[in-house]
Amino acid sequence: MAEGTVMEDVFNLQEASSTLSSQLDAYITGAIEASPKIVLALFIIFVTWAVVAVARFILRRVCARMRLRRNLVDVLSMLTSTTIWLTGLLIALAVVFPSITPGKALTTLGLGSVAIGFAFKDTFENFLAGILILLREPFAIGDHVECEDVEGQIEEITIRDTRIRQTDGQLVVTPNHHLFQNPVTVRTDKDLRRTTIICGVAYGENVDEARKVIQDAVAHVDTVRDDVKDVEIYAQSFGASSIDFEVTWWTGSKPHDIRASRDQVIAAVKSALDEAGIEIPFPYRTLTFNEPLPIKNMSEEDSSAPKRKAS
Structure with a gap:
């Protein structure tokens, strides 16, 4: 029984070695037969690489003449390179494996792209949004x-x-x-941007005179572009203690321009109203009491206070 088992093991080992040898011979024979196709595929890949390099060089030269933004040039270069590489790899794959047609390869690639798209949804969403923003x-x-x-x-x-x-x-x-x-x-789509402040004058002041003083003060501020857009002053509302004017003018569109111009306009309007004697009122409050308040004379309070003895 032992000799029979040993003979079977030897026979199985020889059979496995023979099968492995046959497969290796088949692989080597297939590789030799496919070597021209592999060489041709490698040549196609090399040509694709050269075409990509030339296309990117030409694209950058054309975009430089058109003065396109660098980020947009990078996007166009990437899309062009991807398209050329995909075409070249599909052709090389079809040369090595004739049974795989470009149509079948694109179908497989499409199914894979759907799976990848679900897995990297946010990444592709940002990628497409970035392309559209740059375009x-x-x-x-x-x-x-x-x-x-x-x-x-x-x-x-x-x-x-x-x-x-x-x-x-x-x-x-x-x-x-x-x-x-x-x-x-x-905010900086245009060189100019409108800004507004509210300025109040007392009810006893002349509205037309106050409007003229404010308009002259704003027009003489350096950062106010009254040469492009007119300064606009409108009586807006009856405030709690003042008549409120809406003061509108145009200046630079950057945030610093807005803040600097508003600072200068407020200072100029305050100075002009003070010189013209026009009051900028404080908030007024009227207090009403249900019962009269007793008023005491200070002298009476002093006399009623206890006197201290000198020690």
Whole structure:
């Protein structure tokens, strides 16, 4: 029984070795037969690499002449390179494996793309939003924007996110889909922006005279662009203790321009009203008591107070 078992093991080992040898011979024979196709596929890949390099060089030269933004040039370069590489790899795959047609390869790639898309939904969403932002250019680097609770100057726009520097120096990295799906206020889209303050004068003052004094004061401020847009002064409402004027003018669109111009206008209006003798009133309050208040004479209070003996 032992000799029979040993003979069976030897026979099985020989059979496995023969099968492995046959498979190796088949692989080697297949590799030799497919070597021309492999060489041709490698040549196609090399040609694809060369075409990608040339296409990127030409694209950058053309975009430089068109003065497109660097980030937009990078996006166009990436899309062009991806398209050429995908085409070249599909051709090389079809050469090595004739049974795999470009149609079948694209179908398989499409099914895989759906699975990858579900797994990386947010990443692809930001990627597509970044491409659309760079193509449409709703805002540019250096613009001051506001989107919901984020406000500041745009420093960089990438494929995935946009970097916004707030006025207090903090950097906010915002996903592109957030800027693409929500309303964005571009404060520096134009060189000029309108700003408004409220100025009140006392009820006893002449409204027309006060309006003229305020308008002359605002018009003489250096940061007020009255050469482009007129200064507008309107009596707005009857306040608690004053007649309120709405003072509107145009100045630079950057936040610093707005703050600096508002500071100068307030100082100029205050000085002009003081020189004209026009009162800027404090809030007035009228107190009403249900019963009369007793009034005491200070001399009576002093006389009723106990006197101290000198020691």
